[in-house]
Amino acid sequence: MVPSWPWGNLAVTLFLSSGSMEPAFHRGDLLFLTNFQEDPIRAGEIVVxxxxxxxxxxxxxxxxVHEKDNGDIKFLTKGDNNEVDDRGLYKEGQNWLEKKDVVGRARGFLPYVGxxxxxMxxxxxxxxxxxxxxxxxxxxxxxS
Structure with missing residues (x-):
């Protein structure tokens, strides 16, 4: 069961394990994620x-973000602390991500909890x- 919050369904699911998103997030931060498939993905948004x-x-x-007339969306990502975009992380031959690749969207965090x-x-x-x-x-x- 996912708790219901004023800003929608929220799932606490992820600790950051690298510094690629510094200064926005740091290694060990606990992210609060949502995943609303119907919401459009926009440039500047942080996705998992x-x-x-x-x-x-x-x-x-x-x-x-590339949005086609039929509603299909493809997008490119990059870590804030990285020099280049993420194409080198995608599977071979893949240049863009699609909505089906998204696990969640960052909506908040607790610093260093993880x-x-x-x-350890x-x-x-x-x-x-x-x-x-x-x-x-x-x-x-x-x-004693």
């Missing part, structure tokens, strides 16, 4: 999209040390 052959969704800004998860994934020894400290704390508290 999946590319065939990649497991992790990408969060980048729409920089160009850093603990990222640190980047530094596995830290994760084990933290578990050891927590285990020792539980054992010591139990004895």
């Amino acid at each position: 999209f999946k590319v065939e052959g990649r497991d992790i969704p990408i969060v980048h800004r729409v920089i160009k 850093m603990v998860t990222i640190i 994934n980047d530094y596995p020894k830290f994760k084990y040390a933290l578990l050891a400290v927590m285990g020792a704390y539980v054992l010591l508290k139990r004895e």
Whole structure:
């Protein structure tokens, strides 16, 4: 079930794992996403999209939109902190994204909430040390 908010259906689903969207978003920020398929995609909007052959969704800004008379929309994305557009990230031979590629649209964020998860994934020894400290704390508290 997706909670209902004044600005529509909202799903909290994504931690940013890279710095490609700085300064708008930082690594570890928790994004609040919506996905209204009927809403038009516009340049400047931040979208989350999946590319065939990649497991992790990408969060980048729409920089160009091509809208045909029949309503079909194709668009190009780029990370705010990247030098070039995302064509190098799309599947081979793909130059534009379509609405079907969009997983969600960024509507808000909580800064750095996901850093603990990222640190534990980047530094596995830290994760084990933290578990050891927590285990020792539980054992010591139990004895007192």
